[in-house]
Each structure stands twice: as structure tokens, then as C-alpha cells.
Amino acid sequence: MSFKVLKKCPDTGARRGVLTTRHGEINTPIFMPVGTRASVKAMSPEELVNLNAEVILGNTYHLFLKPGMDIMAKAGGLHKFMGWDRPILTDSGGFQVFSLSSLRKITKKGVHFASHIDGSRFFLGPEESMSIQRTLDSDIVMAFDECTPYPADYRTAEKSMRQTTLWEAVSRDQKLNDGQQLFGIVQGSMYKDLREESAKSLVDIGFEGYAVGGLSVGEPEDMMFEVLDWTVPHLPEEKPHYLMGVGTPGQLVESVARGIDMFDCVIPTRLARHGSAYISDGTTIPVKAGRYSEDFTPIDEKCDCYCCRNFTKAYIRHLLNVGEILGMRLLTLHNLYYFINLMREIRESLENDTFNEFRANCFNK
Amino acid sequence: MSFKVLKKCPDTGARRGVLTTRHGEINTPIFMPVGTRASVKAMSPEELVNLNAEVILGNTYHLFLKPGMDIMAKAGGLHKFMGWDRPILTDSGGFQVFSLSSLRKITKKGVHFASHIDGSRFFLGPEESMSIQRTLDSDIVMAFDECTPYPADYRTAEKSMRQTTLWEAVSRDQKLNDGQQLFGIVQGSMYKDLREESAKSLVDIGFEGYAVGGLSVGEPEDMMFEVLDWTVPHLPEEKPHYLMGVGTPGQLVESVARGIDMFDCVIPTRLARHGSAYISDGTTIPVKAGRYSEDFTPIDEKCDCYCCRNFTKAYIRHLLNVGEILGMRLLTLHNLYYFINLMREIRESLENDTFNEFRANCFNK
Numbered sequence: 156m157s158f159k160v161l162k163k164c165p166d167t168g169a170r171r172g173v174l175t176t177r178h179g180e181i182n183t184p185i186f187m188p189v190g191t192r193a194s195v196k197a198m199s200p201e202e203l204v205n206l207n208a209e210v211i212l213g214n215t216y217h218l219f220l221k222p223g224m225d226i227m228a229k230a231g232g233l234h235k236f237m238g239w240d241r242p243i244l245t246d247s248g249g250f251q252v253f254s255l256s257s258l259r260k261i262t263k264k265g266v267h268f269a270s271h272i273d274g275s276r277f278f279l280g281p282e283e284s285m286s287i288q289r290t291l292d293s294d295i296v297m298a299f300d301e302c303t304p305y306p307a308d309y310r311t312a313e314k315s316m317r318q319t320t321l322w323e324a325v326s327r328d329q330k331l332n333d334g335q336q337l338f339g340i341v342q343g344s345m346y347k348d349l350r351e352e353s354a355k356s357l358v359d360i361g362f363e364g365y366a367v368g369g370l371s372v373g374e375p376e377d378m379m380f381e382v383l384d385w386t387v388p389h390l391p392e393e394k395p396h397y398l399m400g401v402g403t404p405g406q407l408v409e410s411v412a413r414g415i416d417m418f419d420c421v422i423p424t425r426l427a428r429h430g431s432a433y434i435s436d437g438t439t440i441p442v443k444a445g446r447y448s449e450d451f452t453p454i455d456e457k458c459d460c461y462c463c464r465n466f467t468k469a470y471i472r473h474l475l476n477v478g479e480i481l482g483m484r485l486l487t488l489h490n491l492y493y494f495i496n497l498m499r500e501i502r503e504s505l506e507n508d509t510f511n512e513f514r515a516n517c518f519n520k
Numbered sequence: 521m522s523f524k525v526l527k528k529c530p531d532t533g534a535r536r537g538v539l540t541t542r543h544g545e546i547n548t549p550i551f552m553p554v555g556t557r558a559s560v561k562a563m564s565p566e567e568l569v570n571l572n573a574e575v576i577l578g579n580t581y582h583l584f585l586k587p588g589m590d591i592m593a594k595a596g597g598l599h600k601f602m603g604w605d606r607p608i609l610t611d612s613g614g615f616q617v618f619s620l621s622s623l624r625k626i627t628k629k630g631v632h633f634a635s636h637i638d639g640s641r642f643f644l645g646p647e648e649s650m651s652i653q654r655t656l657d658s659d660i661v662m663a664f665d666e667c668t669p670y671p672a673d674y675r676t677a678e679k680s681m682r683q684t685t686l687w688e689a690v691s692r693d694q695k696l697n698d699g700q701q702l703f704g705i706v707q708g709s710m711y712k713d714l715r716e717e718s719a720k721s722l723v724d725i726g727f728e729g730y731a732v733g734g735l736s737v738g739e740p741e742d743m744m745f746e747v748l749d750w751t752v753p754h755l756p757e758e759k760p761h762y763l764m765g766v767g768t769p770g771q772l773v774e775s776v777a778r779g780i781d782m783f784d785c786v787i788p789t790r791l792a793r794h795g796s797a798y799i800s801d802g803t804t805i806p807v808k809a810g811r812y813s814e815d816f817t818p819i820d821e822k823c824d825c826y827c828c829r830n831f832t833k834a835y836i837r838h839l840l841n842v843g844e845i846l847g848m849r850l851l852t853l854h855n856l857y858y859f860i861n862l863m864r865e866i867r868e869s870l871e872n873d874t875f876n877e878f879r880a881n882c883f884n885k
Binding site (some may be wrong): 230476 | 561563565587590591602603682714813826830831834835841842846849850
């Protein structure tokens with residue numbers, strides 16, 4: 156068993172666990188910084204280690220296009236290529252094929268598409284996705300799914316979910332490298348019976364972990380939580396539960412309460428590059444704004460990150476204002492620290508049986 | 521005496537020295553990374569300390585425009601503003617007024633100009649430059665000079681040099697903060713008698729250090745060295761000698777041999793952002809080139825920097841190719857390490873009486 160639930164919250168679905176991989180342990184609940192193109196944007200691997208990032212995500216679609224699998228195979232996989240020796244999870248490429256590429260043609264075998272970079276034609280299906288993720292040699296591999304558009308009518312959602320189930324079964328049949336773990340992805344849009352059917356079908360196939368996909372695609376936040384309430388109870392308790400592409404600090408806490416163990420999201424890094432910094436109450440401030448030009452206090456007085464220990468809003472605002480790279484670096488570092496630290500606090504509250512209080516008060520500082 | 525010559529090379533003009541400032545000692549010969557807008561581009565102060573950068577340069581012209589002196593005064597100076605507690609040298613703004621701004625009108629008091637950012641009108645003369653550098657509270661202040669264009673005919677160069685001498689005398693007359701040291705700047709274009717006259721006039725005024733300005737402006741390299749041969753012998757031996765805006769690794773070694781103690785240059789940081797990395801023989805390689813796409817060796821096998829210890833050319837090439845910030849970061853770090861380490865090797869060779877051999881062989885690795 157690679158996953159162990161160490162402790163359960165008696166009042167909610169929240170769990171404190173450990174997922175063991177070939178590259179070390181991951182303490183859950185965990186936030187995974189996104190390293191789309193073999194780099195967590197603006198960060199060095201050393202900084203990620205110092206931030207105590209225990210696992211990062213790489214994107215199959217992007218890495219397939221650039222640098223391409225010839226180079227990745229010769230490099231000996233993604234860990235060696237990017238100089239990261241902690242766990243890596245790779246997605247299946249499905250989401251990006253559906254959200255980034257063009258001229259898509261879907262067959263039973265997979266998707267023909269044109270690269271968003273130069274229009275070159277490619278084909279990606281479950282066999283190809285598993286082959287790429289074998290070459291990347293990630294620790295956690297995601298099954299190939301179709302990302303159902305939102306909103307989708309019932310018939311579209313049903314057809315898409317069943318296609319996903321078939322592709323995930325094919326994914327399961329592919330040989331992976333020793334020690335690679337395969338996670339299935341529940342789809343079914345915003346329909347309770349489809350989510351249930353998807354979850355049950357995947358459990359029948361059998362995976363090392365289960366993800367909830369197709370959320371954070373524009374639906375109201377309440378609906379996201381409702382889908383989790385429908386779905387998570389049908390996932391095996393003894394396996395890790397991963398909510399893909401979510402979310403805000405508040406969404407992370409609420410999803411943990413619904414039994415989610417793993418998260419990834421571009422929010423902290425993307426907002427940083429747009430000049431927004433997270434503060435104690437779970438919201439962001441626009442550091443580039445003129446009102447901070449003479450504010451010689453840190454972004455967050457209580458934050459212990461390198462940015463807040465050493466630099467003022469006035470300085471970071473100046474850096475952003477003149478386009479200095481250090482500005483984006485410092486905000487990225489701060490926001491990632493914020494997310495990673497929030498998950499650490501969640502884990503501690505679960506260990507101390509104080510998750511309920513933490514959930515109620517964590518953004519009322 | 522804030523400057524001490526510890527050792528002299530018996531065969532050349534090279535010296536090993538220590539310059540003491542309010543923010544610590546600077547071991548010479550030294551290379552100063554350029555932090556134009558209160559940031560050495562792409563680097564954090566922590567990385568600069570780890571690179572053993574003992575002093576950095578800030579640009580008066582840029583900081584005067586942004587963030588402006590109101591903010592800088594409220595921040596308590598440049599050190600506090602940018603979180604750097606080692607020595608800082610600021611230039612006078614003269615060079616940038618002449619190279620970046622437009623609509624210049626020169627009077628005896630200084631220069632009227634339009635900002636290169638938004639065309640706003642400003643005035644900068646020796647009184648203003650000293651006032652700004654007091655507000656920046658740098659450790660080493662540069663006198664205000666006119667940067668003579670190149671090439672310049674004799675009459676133009678003579679007039680410009682004499683204007684500079686007058687402005688430098690006015691600079692000397694201004695009150696500075698306790699412990700701030702003022703350096704004069706020798707001008708005189710490529711004319712021996714003008715360089716001599718300028719040096720002698722400045723020595724008469726009396727400064728804590730002497731810089732050679734107006735070089736690396738497009739003249740042949742031999743001419744740069746010739747100007748140093750004319751100029752340095754007229755500078756006080758017991759004061760530091762600073763060659764402004766120079767240069768390539770080879771130029772640094774040759775200028776040290778002619779008695780130069782301090783250097784600043786944007787070459788290592790600027791070339792890094794354009795994808796070029798320095799290697800042992802003193803040249804650069806274009807890491808973005810396709811021929812490195814499957815080169816899984818470091819930029820320089822013998823280099824001990826974070827970049828060369830952890831990453832391959834193939835990875836950095838990929839980062840540059842897809843526009844990931846980490847690519848520029850790693851090359852900037854490597855190139856700065858190269859320059860700082862070169863100066864360390866020069867200092868060691870002076871301590872060990874092996875400068876001549878070092879000079880002859882340092883790029884024949």
C-alpha cells in the first residue's frame with residue numbers, strides 16, 4: 156500500500172495521510188506547485204525545496220510539444236532533465252488538448268489536434284499519453300480523459316464521461332515503469348448520477364489513486380462542493396483523492412473537509428505574475444497599485460517567507476512597476492509559501508484534532 | 521585612509537587592495553554587478569551574497585526617475601529600499617543623461633533633458649546629482665561629469681573635459697552624508713594631453729577615489745588600454761582606481777595589469793538575458809542554439825556555480841526556448857559567478873605573486 160491514512164477528522168471527511176513514491180513521501184493534504192514546461196514559473200528547484208514543496212506537477216501536453224520526447228528520453232526523464240529529485244505528478248494531456256489546441260477531431264482511439272504553438276498536427280490517446288508519461292518517468296501518472304466542456308447538457312456529459320471511462324481502461328492496460336502509480340479521473344460534469352457512475356466504473360478498473368476532474372471550469376463554487384459531496388463517498392477510503400486544478404485558499408480548506416488529499420493549481424504562480432499577493436484573510440492585494448508606493452511594510456507582517464522577511468510592498472511595487480524580474484520572483488515565492496503553509500497548517504490541525512476550529516477561523520486573522 | 525594597497529605586482533601596475541566603506545570591506549580588484557533600478561536584473565540579494573558580490577552599483581538617473589527621490593527618502597536610502605546591506609556605489613547620472621534621454625540642453629549649471637520613459641522634463645547638474653546620491657545614501661558617490669561622445673574632435677573633447685572638471689569641483693563642494701566617499705571621473709576622450717590635464721585637475725581637487733570614464737564607448741580595444749596607460753600613472757597610487765562600464769573578461773585582466781582596482785559592467789547580466797554564457801576561454805556560447813538541444817553537460821564542467829552544478833545546456837536551452845524565467849536566472853547567475861570568480865582568481869594570483877602567469881594563461885584552459 157503506497158497510501159496510508161494516518162488520522163481522520165471525526166466530524167468531516169478530512170484526512171491526514173502519507174503517500175509513498177519512488178522519490179519520497181508526500182504528506183497529505185498537499186498542494187502541488189505547477190511546473191508546466193519543466194519549470195515552476197520563476198522558481199528554481201532549490202527555492203521549491205526551501206519552500207518545502209514535496210511534489211510538483213508537470214504537463215504532458217506541453218512537454219510532449221517542447222522539448223519533445225526524443226530529448227526527454229535522452230535526458231532520462233523529467234526529474235533528471237529539470238534537476239528535481241522529489242516526486243512529480245504528470246497530467247495526461249487531455250485537459251490541454253481540449254483547452255489549448257485547435258482543429259480537434261475525436262475518435263475512439265484519441266484526439267487529433269493542432270499544436271497551439273505552431274499548428275503542427277499531433278495525435279494523443281490513452282496509449283500515447285501513457286507512453287509519454289513513461290518517458291517522463293513521473294511518479295504519479297494520470298489516466299487519459301476527455302475534459303467535458305462546461306456547461307454541458309446531460310447527453311453530452313454522459314457520452315463524454317463514458318468515452319473517458321473507456322480511455323481510462325485502456326490507460327490502465329498500458330505497461331508503466333516500475334513504481335509508477337496510475338490515478339483515474341472521475342468525470343460526469345455537474346450530474347450526480349454521472350459522477351457516481353464514473354466513480355464506480357473507475358473503482359472497478361482499479362487505480363492507485365482517484366482524481367476528480369472537470370471542476371473549476373467556470374461553475375459556481377457551491378456546485379463544485381456539491382460534486383465533491385456526490386463523488387468522494389464513492390472513492391475508496393484507502394486511496395488518495397486528488398482534486399485537479401483547484402483552487403483558492405478557501406476552496407482548498409473546504410475540499411479537504413470533503414475528503415480531498417491532493418491539489419494543484421496555477422493560481423498562486425499566475426496571480427503572482429500579475430502582481431497579486433495573498434494575505435492572511437485568504438484574499439489578494441494588487442501590489443502594483445499606487446497606494447502601496449510608500450508602504451514600507453511587508454505584504455504580510457505575520458508571513459515568514461523570504462519575501463516578507465526582507466522586502467516591503469513599496470519595493471516590490473517598484474520592481475513590478477519597472478518590470479524587474481525580481482518582482483515576479485518575490486510574489487511567486489510568497490504566494491507558493493502561502494499555499495504550502497496553508498496545507499501545513501491544515502495537516503497540523505488534523506493531527507491536533509482542531510481541523511473544525513481551523514476551518515472556521517483560518518481566514519479571520 | 522579608507523583604501524589600502526596590500527600588495528603590488530612587481531612587473532605590472534596591478535595591485536591587491538582593500539577599500540573600507542560604512543557597509544563593509546571591498547577586496548580589490550573587484551567586479552561590481554550592476555543593479556540599475558534597485559535590482560541586479562533577475563537576481564535576489566540573497567543570491568548576490570551567495571555569489572560573494574561584495575559591492576553593487578545603482579544608477580542615479582534611473583532611480584531619480586523611478587521610484588523617484590520622495591519614495592527613496594522615505595525608504596531611508598537605497599540599501600534599505602532594496603534589502604542590500606553590503607556596499608553600494610552610485611553613478612552620477614551623467615552617462616545616462618547623455619546616452620538615454622532626449623531634448624538635451626546643456627548649461628553651465630547642468631543638463632535639461634526629457635525622460636526616456638515618458639518625456640517629462642528634468643534638470644540634472646552636479647548639485648542635483650550630489651543631492652540625489654545623498655538621498656540614495658550610497659557608500660561611494662560619483663562626481664557629476666559630461667560623457668564626451670565618441671568619436672569627438674579635439675576641441676569638442678577639450679571643452680567637454682573642462683566642463684566636467686568644473687562640475688566635479690562643484691560636486692566636491694557639496695555636503696555628503698557621513699562616511700560617503702566621493703570619486704572623481706577622468707575624461708578627455710582619446711587625447712593624451714587632455715586625459716593628463718583631466719587627471720591632474722581632479723587630483724588638485726582631491727577625491728577619495730578616481731575613475732576613468734568615457735571608455736568602452738565604441739573605441740578599439742587597443743585605444744582603451746592606451747588611454748589607461750596615459751591616465752593611471754597620473755592618479756594617486758594610494759587611492760582606488762575605477763574603470764567605468766568595462767568590460768569583457770580579457771579587458772578586466774588587462775586593465776588590472778594597468779593599475780585598475782574596480783570595474784562595473786552590464787555585460788554578464790545583459791548577455792545572460794540574451795542567452796549567452798561565458799566559458800573558460802573567456803568567450804561566450806549561445807545556449808539557445810539548436811546544437812545544445814541534446815547536450816546534457818553543464819555550461820562549464822569546471823564551474824562550481826549553482827547553474828553548472830545542477831543543470832545541463834539542454835535544459836537551459838529548453839527554458840530559454842519556451843521563455844521560462846528560470847533560463848535567464850540561471851545564465852545570469854552563471855555569468856556573474858564567472859566575473860566574480862575571475863576577480864577572485866586575479867586577487868589570489870596577486871597574493872601569490874603569480875599574476876603574470878595568470879594573465880598569460882587564464883583564458884587558455
